[in-house]
Amino acid sequence: MNRYLKLVHMELGRFRNIYLSLFALILLVQMGGVWMKAQDLIQRAGKWHNGGLEAYLEYTAQAGKANFADVMSNSLFFMAPVFLSASVLLLYIFMIWYRDWLFKQPFIYRLLMLPTQRYHLYFSKLSAILIMFLGLVAFQLLLLPLEIGLFQSLVPAELRETISTGDFIRSQFMLQILLPSSFMSFVIYYGAGLLAVSVIFTAVLIERSYRLKGLAAGILYVALSVFIVTCPILIPFLMWNTIIENYLYPMEIFILELILGLIVGVISIWTGLFLIKRKVAV
Incomplete structure (x- = not known):
């Protein structure tokens, strides 16, 4: 600690x-x-x-x-x-x-060599x-x-x-977003922010691990993460006037988004930790 x-x-x-x-x-x-x-x-x-x-x-x-x-x-x-x-x-x-x-002697070398x-x-x-x-x-x-x-x-x-x-x-x-009036709103807004940061961190580490191929993979990972989290809203919207219109209640959509967000967040953090431990190099 x-x-x-x-x-x-x-x-x-x-x-x-x-x-x-x-x-x-x-x-x-x-x-x-x-x-x-x-x-x-x-x-x-x-x-x-x-x-x-x-x-x-x-x-x-x-x-x-x-x-x-x-x-x-x-x-x-x-x-x-x-x-x-x-x-x-x-x-x-x-x-x-x-x-x-950056620079000729990257600082990341010193960070990765720390006894921690x-x-x-x-x-x-x-x-x-x-x-x-x-x-x-x-x-x-x-x-x-x-x-x-x-x-x-x-x-x-x-x-x-x-x-x-x-x-x-x-x-x-x-x-109202930056300073939410309720604890639940604070958890939702700032939890979404942490999720976004963890996804970006993972995309950066993918790029640093695999360079040119990693750049394309990182962009694809961000796009896939955004789609997964927002699909409960996007899919009914894209399939408007079809059989699944209004299939889910707003609370059910919110819970589904919350679950998907947690899954994406856990995968992002786990992937980031794996990359920085096993793949990232100077």
Whole structure:
């Protein structure tokens, strides 16, 4: 366990500079966006009757009071850094393996020669990805009350409505996925994410084990995994107006998808562990 934790710490340390840059990007862009949106709202309201309280009251009579969700929903200032950070982590799912083969003296040689079980290497990379993603989500959750507070401190009370952090999260579909309201939703969403990461890990290890042939096999493995997990939805849709239309209830489809997802996940992890133990070489 101690060696596994050291590997996790090492993986987090290797990504530290980029990871902290993502934190800074989210903080600066979102906070700057809140300030700019607040100033824009005040300026638009101030154009009525040369500003002042009377102008604010007339503006809200025409346009209604604004709240944080109205101003920041679908705003690039809010969405862009989130999508960019998610994209960087998605790319890093591949790079966390491939960077070990870079340069003349590949770092993977040192990793494979460590006096520890190779499955520690696999699970340390998987754990690092999960920790980094949860860290960004937690940072965004902590940042939301500060952003709402900044907006409400900048905008006069005559122009705005008060909104809670929970209300804002419920108004955003993306945040409902990242910050699910129930434990079951958390297990489903993040379980699906772990499944996707394990499938990608296996595809990368297939490619690293068999190179050119492995590249085609890895792509085929990803496509087959996606088809297996989604077939309870795809097959009835593709065979619409046939005898199996509406054959399964929604709960039955969900349970079937859950079972298939678990099967694919177990196969992916087992295959990945087998490859890194028996096939992967420098």
